[in-house]
Amino acid sequence: MLLECHNLNFTYPQTETIVINNLSFSMADSGFKAVFGPSGVGKTSLAKLIANGINSFTGKIKTHGLSTILYSYNLERLPGWASIGNHLSKVTPEGRDGLKTDLIGIFKLEDLMGSRFSQLSMGQQNRINLIRYLLQDFDLLIMDESLANVDEKLRQDIILAIKTLFNDKMFLYISHNLREVSKFCSDILVFSDPKGHKGYSMVKGQDCKSKQDLDKEKLDQTILEIMNAF
Amino acid sequence: MLFRRIYQFLIVYCVGILFLLMIKYAFSLSNYVIPGIGGIIEIAGQVAPTYIYDVFNTLSVTILGQLISIIMAFTVGIAGRKSSWIGSFIKVTAYNIQAYPIVALAPIIFILLGDGFLSRLLIASMICYFPLLLSVLGVMAAPVRDIEHFYIVTGRMRWQLEVKIRAFENLSKLVTVIAGSATLAMAGTIVAEFIAADAGIGYGIRIALYQSDLAKIFVALFLIGIVISIYQGMLETIGENIKSKWSISKGDMLL
Numbered sequence: 001m002l003l004e005c006h007n008l009n010f011t012y013p014q015t016e017t018i019v020i021n022n023l024s025f026s027m028a029d030s031g032f033k034a035v036f037g038p039s040g041v042g043k044t045s046l047a048k049l050i051a052n053g054i055n056s057f058t059g060k061i062k063t064h065g066l067s068t069i070l071y072s073y074n075l076e077r078l079p080g081w082a083s084i085g086n087h088l089s090k091v092t093p094e095g096r097d098g099l100k101t102d103l104i105g106i107f108k109l110e111d112l113m114g115s116r117f118s119q120l121s122m123g124q125q126n127r128i129n130l131i132r133y134l135l136q137d138f139d140l141l142i143m144d145e146s147l148a149n150v151d152e153k154l155r156q157d158i159i160l161a162i163k164t165l166f167n168d169k170m171f172l173y174i175s176h177n178l179r180e181v182s183k184f185c186s187d188i189l190v191f192s193d194p195k196g197h198k199g200y201s202m203v204k205g206q207d208c209k210s211k212q213d214l215d216k217e218k219l220d221q222t223i224l225e226i227m228n229a230f
Numbered sequence: 231m232l233f234r235r236i237y238q239f240l241i242v243y244c245v246g247i248l249f250l251l252m253i254k255y256a257f258s259l260s261n262y263v264i265p266g267i268g269g270i271i272e273i274a275g276q277v278a279p280t281y282i283y284d285v286f287n288t289l290s291v292t293i294l295g296q297l298i299s300i301i302m303a304f305t306v307g308i309a310g311r312k313s314s315w316i317g318s319f320i321k322v323t324a325y326n327i328q329a330y331p332i333v334a335l336a337p338i339i340f341i342l343l344g345d346g347f348l349s350r351l352l353i354a355s356m357i358c359y360f361p362l363l364l365s366v367l368g369v370m371a372a373p374v375r376d377i378e379h380f381y382i383v384t385g386r387m388r389w390q391l392e393v394k395i396r397a398f399e400n401l402s403k404l405v406t407v408i409a410g411s412a413t414l415a416m417a418g419t420i421v422a423e424f425i426a427a428d429a430g431i432g433y434g435i436r437i438a439l440y441q442s443d444l445a446k447i448f449v450a451l452f453l454i455g456i457v458i459s460i461y462q463g464m465l466e467t468i469g470e471n472i473k474s475k476w477s478i479s480k481g482d483m484l485l
Contacts, residue, residue, distance in 0.1 A: 051383070070383055070384070071379075071383060072380075073379075075376050076376050076377070076379055076380060077376045077377050078377070079377055079394070079395055079398060080398060081394075081398055081476050091380075091384070091386065129380075132380065133380070136384050
């Protein structure tokens with residue numbers, strides 16, 4: 001699988017605000033990839049362009065082996081008229097009940113299945129939202145701050161579990177957590193601060209697949225590289 | 231909710247009567263122009279049974295008219311929620327027609343249908359239909375992106391689900407609009423009765439007006455106010471019950 005962007009340009013409709021300026025990059029194979037950068041530099045816009053949510057752009061986006069692309073974000077909500085367990089059952093495709101049970105356990109949401117979405121904390125809301133996406137058919141899942149407000153330890157467990165359970169899928173992880181993207185992602189597209197005029201850079205991450213699988217020196221090196229590109 | 235509506239009306243009614251009595255005594259007006267408290271109570275004893283029957287007659291037309299307009303507003307509102315040409319056409323038509331005073335069309339309705347039940351019903355439903363339609367259109371045409379996104383990108387979105395999501399997210403607004411439209415429906419029915427009907431409290435007011443009997447009009451206004459307050463209070467209570475049952479079941483605990 002391959003995700004390629006060539007000379008991508010995007011301006012907010014009916015304004016002259018350039019959001020993405022001549023962006024080219026490529027990401028290959030399954031696993032966790034990241035988009036990293038300060039707020040307002042166009043990370044979400046890029047995600048929406050890739051997921052066909054916006055059509056008014058110039059340049060080319062090529063997706064080989066990525067026929068189903070889903071975009072999830074952290075402000076999504078589930079309808080409030082039924083429990084989250086009920087909603088989850090309704091959107092679980094046939095034959096994936098086992099996966100659903102596993103994910104509920106990994107995401108530590110077993111005790112909350114009878115609750116309404118509005119009764120959950122923000123971290124719990126983001127976790128249940130991510131589960132329903134993971135249960136769908138997809139080749140590329142864009143996770144735009146999908147684990148925001150989740151504590152660091154649980155976030156690490158969740159990312160490692162996703163890497164194991166969905167090792168044939170590609171994930172594009174948008175996050176503001178520098179250490180996390182450096183540690184778990186293989187390719188990190190860094191959007192620099194527009195005032196710095198550094199543009200876009202691609203940095204290789206550590207792509208950890210287990211808790212033990214970490215060279216701290218290399219991780220510090222990656223973090224430094226991203227900071228320099230920032 | 232119900233009792234608050236009733237005592238709010240009683241306060242307004244009493245203030246209105248006191249104001250008129252102040253004018254009466256300040257300018258030494260006769261009982262023929264503004265009757266005294268004793269006169270109002272005496273007339274109330276005489277006409278109350280007839281007027282109570284008339285008010286309930288009007289209320290029955292009001293409820294039926296409002297029900298018809300709610301069904302019509304939701305049907306058209308749901309059909310017009312899309313940004314397709316038909317949706318835009320429905321919205322533009324609704325906005326233009328609602329700007330026209332429906333009461334001005336009443337003579338045409340009376341000429342075509344006579345002064346019976348159907349005319350009252352039609353005017354009542356038309357008067358509360360357009361404000362309802364605009365609110366329903368507003369609710370149904372506004373996407374709830376945070377909820378709908380998942381169903382759209384996974385191909386699960388159906389029109390029934392879309393309507394359910396938008397109605398649920400705007401339940402308070404819809405309940406308020408429906409409860410508020412009860413006053414419009416009642417006003418429409420009374421206006422229709424006042425113009426050319428042969429039954430209902432509006433017809434009673436017209437006769438009292440010809441007799442220049444302000445005491446009868448005070449009694450009629452009191453009964454109309456009490457009945458519409460109870461009806462609106464009941465609608466709001468039903469709305470609150472639906473909201474609480476739909477959003478959080480009793481067994482759920484807040485986390």
